[in-house]
Amino acid sequence: MRPFTYERATDPGAAATAVLDGAGTMFLAGGTNLVDLMKLGVVEPSTLVDITRLPYDRIEHRADGGVLIGAMVRNSDLSGDRGIRERFPALSQAVLAGASGQLRSMATTGGNLLQRTRCPYFQDVTKPCNKREPGTGCSAIGGDHRDLGVIGTSVACVATNPSDMAVAMAALDAVVHIRLAGGDERAVPLSRFYLLPGDTPDRETVLAPGDLITGIELPPPPDGAAMLYRKVRDRWSYAFAVVSVAAVVATEADGSLREIRLALGGVAPVPWRAREAEGMLTGHRPTRTLLLAAADAEFVVARPLPRNEFKIGLAGDLIAASVRDLTEPAGSTGNGFTREERG
Ligand SMILES: Cc1cc2nc3c(=O)[nH]c(=O)nc-3n(C[C@H](O)[C@H](O)[C@H](O)COP(=O)(O)OP(=O)(O)OC[C@H]3O[C@@H](n4cnc5c(N)ncnc54)[C@H](O)[C@@H]3O)c2cc1C
The missing domain is CATH 3.30.43 (Uridine Diphospho-n-acetylenolpyruvylglucosamine Reductase; domain 2)
Incomplete structure (x- = not known):
C-alpha cells in the first residue's frame, strides 16, 4: 500500500x-x-x-414527516433510529441487509452512497477495466459477469452499484445535499445523482472534486404507504445483492394501487428506479400476472449477458412477492392474488 x-x-x-x-x-x-x-x-x-468530525452527524425528523440524514451519520445509527424504523422501514431494512454490525458502526451515510462497485475486474489491478483505467476495455463482458448488470449497462462497462441503502433511498425519492467545492449548496434528486456508464464509466456521480455530500433528505412517504426492502443474496451475511427491491405502495380501499414506487439493486450501474413498471401498475389491482407483466416491460431495454440473464426473472418474482406482501394482510387470500398466483 x-x-x-x-x-x-x-x-x-x-x-x-x-x-x-x-x-x-x-x-x-x-x-x-x-x-x-x-x-x-x-x-x-x-x-x-x-471528514467524520464535520457537523453532519444528525438525523433531523421534520414536522411534515420528512427527514434530513447527515452524511456522517453511521449506518448503525441510521438503521437503529426509531423514526427511521417507524416511518421509513425500507431504509432501515436495507441498511441492516448490508455488511456486518462492525462495518455498519464505521460506515457513514455519505460513504455508503459513494462506495465503489464490487465488479471483480475493477478490484483486480492486473486486469483491464474501463472504470478503473479508461480505455483499457471491459474484462467482465467476456468473463465472470454472473453478478453484474443487465440494464443501464454499456459496451464499456457492466458493473453494478453495490449499495443496498441507495436502492431504498431511490424508492423514497431521496434528495442528495451537496456542498460544492466553492462553497455553494446544491440539492440533487438521487435519481439524477448517479450517472449511467455510457462510454465514461469512470464518472459515476455528478460530484466534482472537492464536492462534499452533507446530507440526504427524504420527503414524507405517501399517505398510508407500506414499504419494504428485500434482498436476494448468495449467503445470509457479508454478501452483496444478487437482486434486491425496495417497494413503497399506497392502496385505495378497493385494493388498487394509488401510488407505487419500485427500485431495484444488483441489476444496474445505478440504483434502478423501475418507472416503466410503476406506470403500468398505478391505478390497478396488483395481480401476480400484472406484476410480472410490469416487470417484463421494465426489462424490455435490458441487455443481459449469458450468465446473468436469470436476474430478469428473479427481479420479476421479487417485485411480485414484495408487492403481494405489502398489499395483502397476513393470512388473507384477498387483493386479487388467486391461490395459484400466490404460489
Ligand atoms: C466485507 C464487507 C461487506 C459489505 N457488504 C455490503 C452490503 O452487503 N451492502 C452494502 O450496501 N454495502 C456493503 N459493504 C460496503 C459498506 O457499506 C461501505 O464500505 C460503506 O458504506 C462505505 O462507507 P464509509 O463511510 O466507510 O466510506 P469510505 O470508505 O470512507 O468512503 C467511500 C468513498 O466515498 C467518499 N466519501 C465519503 N463520504 C463522503 C462525503 N460525505 N462527501 C463526498 N465524498 C465522500 C470517499 O472519498 C470514498 O471515495 C460491505 C463492505 C465490506 C468491507
Missing part, C-alpha cells in the same frame, strides 16, 4: 480546499471501502482528509 498523509478536517471549507489543492487528496469517512481499495492498489491517494 502506498504511504499517505492523514489529516482531520475541522470545517467543510478546509476539507474542500485540501482536496482541490492537493493532487491525490481524498475525503475519508468510515474508510470501510476506501481503505480496502487502497490495499488493493485500486486507488492510491497521497493524502486522506478525515
